[in-house]
Amino acid sequence: MKRQQFQHPFLPYFLVVPQVLIISIFFVWPAAQAIYQSFVLEDAFGLGVQFVWFENYESIFNDRQYVVSATFTAIFSTLVAFFSMALALFLAVKADGILKGATSYKILLIWVYAVAPAVAGIVGTFLFTRNLGPLYNLLIASGWDFNPQVNVADAAFTVILVSVWKQVSVNFIYFLAGLQSIPTYVREAALIDCKSNVRRFWTIIFPLLAPTGFFVLVINITYAFFDTFGVIDTMTRGSPAGGTNTLVYKVYQDGFLGLDLGGSSAQSVILMILVLVLTMVQFRFIERKIHY
Amino acid sequence: MRLMGKLAAVAVSALTLSSAGSALAATEITWWHAMGGSLGETVNTIAKDFNASQSDVMLTPIYKGGYEETMTASIAAFRAGQAPNIIQIFDAGAATIINAKGAVYPVADLLNKYGVKFNKDVYIAGVRNFYADNKGQMIGMPFNSSTPVLYYNKAALAKAGVTPPKTWEEFEVIAPKLKAAGYVPLSQSHTPWIFSENFHSRHNLSLSNENNGYDGVATKINYNNKDMRHHFSKVKSWLDQGLYGYFGTKWNDNQKPFIDEEVAMWLGSSGSFGGLKKSAKFDFGTTYLPYWSSIVKKEYTTFIGGAALFAFAGKSDAENKATAQFFAFLTKPETQVFWHKQTGYVPITKAAYALAKKQGYYNESPDAEVGILQLSLPEGENTKGYRLGYYVQIREVMQREYDKIFSGATSVADGFKAIEEDSNKLLARFAKTVR
Missing domain, CATH: 3.40.190.10 (Periplasmic binding protein-like II)
Known part of the structure; x- marks a missing residue:
């Protein structure tokens, strides 16, 4: 047996250089900066810097708003990820079955993807404006004492609705592609064995869609954690009573608006660790159950 | 040797020429502000009028977003050594910039140094202390001031x-x-x-x-x-x-x-x-x-709410002089009355208030005077303002x-x-x- 050896030890390294550079500049360097900043206390102008070990972290855990933000983020992310995936899956299954005019349906469902979160938030603000917004008037007419400017649950409802609406289209694209990649012969074979549409879906189609579903889950969690910033900023700014203040929004509030750089960096480091752990858990425990 | 001498002479004359050139050209200063929409247009008009009123200084106003964004942008610029000459900072941010020792050139010192005598008594009582030190020397120049x-x-x-x-x-x-x-x-x-x-x-x-x-x-x-x-x-x-x-x-x-x-x-x-x-x-x-x-x-x-203008420290003599010149222009009664009428913010000097009154402005819109009158009510030891980090x-x-x-x-x-x-x-x- 003779081992195959490439004669160019240099070339592969050269080829990965651009990727490594991009990762170092846009991820490693800022992340390292954040970690360093999280251990120091300094004035906004950078005139006096002092190393304080874990004091910034301590003050985060002593901050009652942080607990509120963490709880809201957990509920918010779960609901946004669940509803945007469930709705997208439902729509994808229905769109998959359509024969006539399929393209128009698909385009109508997909175009929302082009809307930026901040724009979605502004649209949401209009829809829920007191006395003027159509959705506000609809909810009031339905007998709900709807008051998103004062009531935390109502405010949470509006940001969740807009965040879900914004994300359904992306999920729809992936689910539809996943459905269309399931071979016709599998579907036909299943059709011979079982008459029930629902049962066929849960026993055959859904497991075959699992790899897509897993990928969509990972991107949705990240979306709900980070990309909904624009929706929160344009719609509620964390109010009322700090009840819709997500962890990412709080990083922005404390760091960019409040100029507490150390505290804000410590929060972003915690967030980084949280997402890292969440992703690892997803890969370890959920991915195992998936057959590619 | 002779050649070297000639070269040196050329170099010296070139230097003189270039310095003469820059003395002729206007000193450029920048002003970062947070006034959007129609307020921003009024700011641009003031800057344009200032530039037209003299030929030594060229002022460029730049809109940087809301109060917080403007402050964050200026701090980032300061840390990178690229600070603008003038920055607009809002009431809630006053403690941050005033406590940053050496970041700003106090307005009273700046005016005194560059030939515009600072006198705190020319300013309306409710306005002059908010951005001043405990002796009443202004650190920031009140710009857009309003009161509830x-x-x-x-x-x-x-x-x-x-x-x-x-x-x-x-x-x-x-x-x-x-x-x-x-x-x-x-x-x-x-x-x-x-x-x-x-x-x-x-x-x-x-x-x-x-x-x-x-x-x-x-x-x-x-x-x-x-x-x-x-x-x-x-x-x-x-x-x-x-x-x-x-x-x-x-x-x-x-x-x-x-x-x-x-x-x-x-x-x-x-x-x-x-x-x-x-x-x-x-x-x-x-x-x-x-x-x-x-x-x-x-x-x-x-108290007044709103924002003040601060001059960043570490600028050249010429630029500081230009900034002082602009502050002097800004406090002129005509400029203040224009600002007051366009925006509804109160004028900051007594002379400006008197001028607006003389023009009969408060007869046609008495609402505009209420803020100034309220700011002229009796002062107490706790009515100067607040400076909290x-x-x-x-x-x-x-x-x-x-x-x-x-x-x-x-x-x-x-x-x-x-x-x-x-x-x-x-x-x-x-x-x-x-x-």
């Missing part, structure tokens, strides 16, 4: 047969009548600014230790006092009885119902009347912010607890306890960053 006042719908008050309240006691008498006439009697647009900071000034109450932050870095907030708790207990009970409307955290949430004639009286900024004139379809009047006669026998002045976060804490008090999620006592604890933590953290 009461607006009332004349028809609504006539319908209820009442007159606008001077005190909160009077309000308690007229509010049920306004409610009976079909109105929500009152709403208000900025609970931290109007019902907290200015509540203290109006009643001459201390906001924090260290002389409200003027004598040193404040570490203890005094918001959890019996007068504040009294006021908020009252407001909450008015809310429950339908005598007060709370429509949300944002400014416009509470202004809109007044414009829609749902609310009879509204507490807003003295700078709001220009906008109200355009949007309100009814005749409205303006009067002072009410006070509790049970707390003080005589009324005190209020991480105040943006402290306002966020107040807003959070007030929302909870108004929605009934917490009691007034617990809400104020939380405000005190969280604010003191923030003040302590800020104090550590100051060296």
Whole structure:
């Protein structure tokens, strides 16, 4: 047996250089900066810097708003990820079955993807404006004492609705592609064995869609954690009573608006660790159950 | 040797020429501000007028977004050694920039050094101290200054047969009548600014230790006092009885119902009347912010809100001179009156106020004068202003607890306890960053 050896030890390294550079500049360097900043206390102008070990972290855990933000983020992310995936899956299954005019349906469902979160938030603000917004008037007419400017649950409802609406289209694209990649012969074979549409879906189609579903889950969690910033900023700014203040929004509030750089960096480091752990858990425990 | 001499001579003459050239060209200075929309256009007009009024200085105003964005942008620029010459900083950010030793060139020193004598007495009393040190020497030049006042719908008050309240006691008498006439009697647009900071000034109450932050870095907030708790207990009970409307955290949430004639009286900024004139379809009047006669026998002045202009330190002599020249232009009565009329912000000098009066401006729009008159009310030891660190976060804490008090999620006592604890933590953290 003779081992195959490439004669160019240099070339592969050269080829990965651009990727490594991009990762170092846009991820490693800022992340390292954040970690360093999280251990120091300094004035906004950078005139006096002092190393304080874990004091910034301590003050985060002593901050009652942080607990509120963490709880809201957990509920918010779960609901946004669940509803945007469930709705997208439902729509994808229905769109998959359509024969006539399929393209128009698909385009109508997909175009929302082009809307930026901040724009979605502004649209949401209009829809829920007191006395003027159509959705506000609809909810009031339905007998709900709807008051998103004062009531935390109502405010949470509006940001969740807009965040879900914004994300359904992306999920729809992936689910539809996943459905269309399931071979016709599998579907036909299943059709011979079982008459029930629902049962066929849960026993055959859904497991075959699992790899897509897993990928969509990972991107949705990240979306709900980070990309909904624009929706929160344009719609509620964390109010009322700090009840819709997500962890990412709080990083922005404390760091960019409040100029507490150390505290804000410590929060972003915690967030980084949280997402890292969440992703690892997803890969370890959920991915195992998936057959590619 | 001779060649070298010739070369040196050429070099020297070239140098002289180039320096002469730059002396001829205007000194360029930049001004970062937070005035968007029509306010931004007014800023551009002022800059244009300044540039046209002389040929030594070329001023470029740059809009940088909201107050917070402008401040963050300037700090990032300062840290990178690219700071603009002039920066607009809002009231809540004053402690951050003033406590950063050596970041700014105090306006009073700047003016004195470059031949424009600084005299604090030319400025209106309520305006001059907010951005000054404890001796009254200005660190920042007040730019857009406003103060909270009461607006009332004349028809609504006539319908209820009442007159606008001077005190909160009077309000308690007229509010049920306004409610009976079909109105929500009152709403208000900025609970931290109007019902907290200015509540203290109006009643001459201390906001924090260290002389409200003027004598040193404040570490203890005094918001959890019996007068504040009294006021908020009252407001909450008015809310429950339908005598007060709370429509949300944002400014416009509470202004809109007044414009829609749902609310009879509204507490807003003295700078709001220009906008109200355009949007309100009814005749409205303006009067002072009410006070509790049970707390003080005589009324005190209020604070200014808004922002000031600071000059960054570390600039060349020529640029500093140009900045001083612009500040001098800005405080001229004509400039101030133009700004006052265009925007509704109060003029900062007595001369400007006198000029506006002479022009008969207050005969045609008496609402414009109310803010200045209120700012000229008697001063007390606690009416200068406040200088509290991480105040943006402290306002966020107040807003959070007030929302909870108004929605009934917490009691007034617990809400104020939380405000005190969280604010003191923030003040302590800020104090550590100051060296």
